[in-house]
């Protein structure tokens with residue numbers, strides 16, 4: 135089949151592949167160049183899990199010779215007028231790791247240098263699993279033991295903050311920024327860490343986030359807007375809003391650099407709306423307490439996540455273009471107060487069983503604000519899901535392509551961080567997954583699985599001529615990591631958008647699809663691989679792999695896969 139595709143392509147005259155959508159893209163590019171479209175461009179309010187705003191202009195070169203480096207020395211500071219930034223805080227992918235780059239993906243510091251030590255991972259059996267860790271921070275304490283609580287800030291019995299230290303580093307694809315941040319924190323004793331952290335805005339702070347102003351002064355009324363999205367006038371008391379008896383079968387299921395994620399069923403007698411299985415993503419806001427090594431998100435940084443999540447969810451009921459492929463949000467709340475004890479118990483249980491990389495939520499005080507995103511539970515991430523065989527993963531892939539295509543059509547959506555941790559899979563009894571694409575009803579076989587895309591930290595959308603995006607143009611460290619195709623993808627995206635992150639460049643979705651295809655072929659888990667059907671669909675996926683980069687958008691790819699014009 136592949137050879138026939140190739141042959142066809144060889145003989146087609148130029149432009150033959152273009153459909154009306156391509157033409158639209160062409161003219162959009164022209165219009166963009168002429169500065170006619172997108173007069174109102176909002177650069178992201180997206181923040182991500184690892185970076186945040188900085189508000190400096192100076193780039194300070196550390197004085198290596200005369201004095202020890204400090205956190206301040208290590209930070210490249212970039213002026214950013216108001217809003218924030220973000221970063222991919224990726225998901226845990228379970229695989230191993232490694233930044234083989236000489237430069238720290240976060241700090242731009244040369245990781246192998248000062249003392250030429252190679253800190254080998256003590257906690258892994260793989261002999262070549264190491265990262266050069268000569269970070270030029272002083273006061274590094276390498277503990278000989280690694281416990282489950284390594285690297286975290288905790289309250290000691292005497293109520294003093296202590297840091298548990300661990301000796302080695304192991305950075306996974308996925309939430310790499312979080313991992314490295316934790317690693318650095320854990321290598322620094324508490325006194326110095328606390329002192330230094332007060333004087334920095336982030337370990338990895340050189341990403342700017344701009345707001346190119348549109349018609350209304352969005353950034354000045356972000357708190358108001360967040361409250362509006364919450365349908366509230368003031369923050370609600372945290373404990374009373376999420377009382378234990380309202381939630382059944384609660385469990386912590388995940389964590390990000392900012393958020394803690396709990397799963398529970400709403401008690402139907404208490405909550406009228408019927409959603410049986412919900413996820414609470416709890417994100418501290420606006421406080422001065424540094425948490426998980428990062429400053430807390432601001433209203434202006436959380437707002438885009440709320441807006442994009444809402445918009446992508448609204449595609450479920452949209453007419454011309456609809457899909458269930460983006461996570462469903464039930465509501466969002468702004469709450470205030472200490473972390474409720476039942477959530478603390480769940481946090482500790484998770485920590486004991488799995489080991490948390492996050493700080494203990496007891497750190498939060500009485501006046502702490504939190505955004506609580508109530509999402510529908512959507513399964514486990516693709517890196518941890520075990521597919522029956524490649525037929526199932528092939529149809530999961532088709533669902534992803536369709537969801538992205540629908541997002542492109544409706545909102546000029548680009549996900550821009552579609553690693554396996556941001557693709558959730560759950561079992562379904564429904565035979566088909568249905569969507570509407572450019573007014574046509576399309577049906578994909580589910581083969582027993584349903585796919586949901588989450589985490590819009592780096593995403594880009596256009597709503598009413600306002601573009602929300604995350605300006606990665608100064609985010610050098612994001613483009614320096616190596617060790618997994620995921621990190622090449624960030625560089626490929628940068629080339630594609632020519633570092634103009636506001637532009638609609640749906641090819642980025644294609645680049646991420648090429649990554650997903652590679653993972654489906656090479657690293658996702660399968661129950662059964664010695665079957666004819668598995669081999670057959672592996673070949674089909676390989677055929678798709680061979681042509682995927684010829685498409686300019688997920689939309690164009692969907693046209694091809696579904697034989698549309």
Ligand SMILES: Nc1ncnc2c1ncn2[C@@H]1O[C@H](COP(=O)(O)OP(=O)(O)OP(=O)(O)O)[C@@H](O)[C@H]1O
Nearest residue numbers: 183223224388389390391393395509510511512513
């Ligand atoms: N709707 C959901 N259903 C099931 N699991 C979820 C859902 N949302 C989040 N999770 C789980 O929680 C984890 C953390 O969620 P998420 O990535 O949204 O947090 P985050 O704080 O944005 O992370 P980061 O910013 O560090 O990337 C996910 O990797 C996933 O395992």
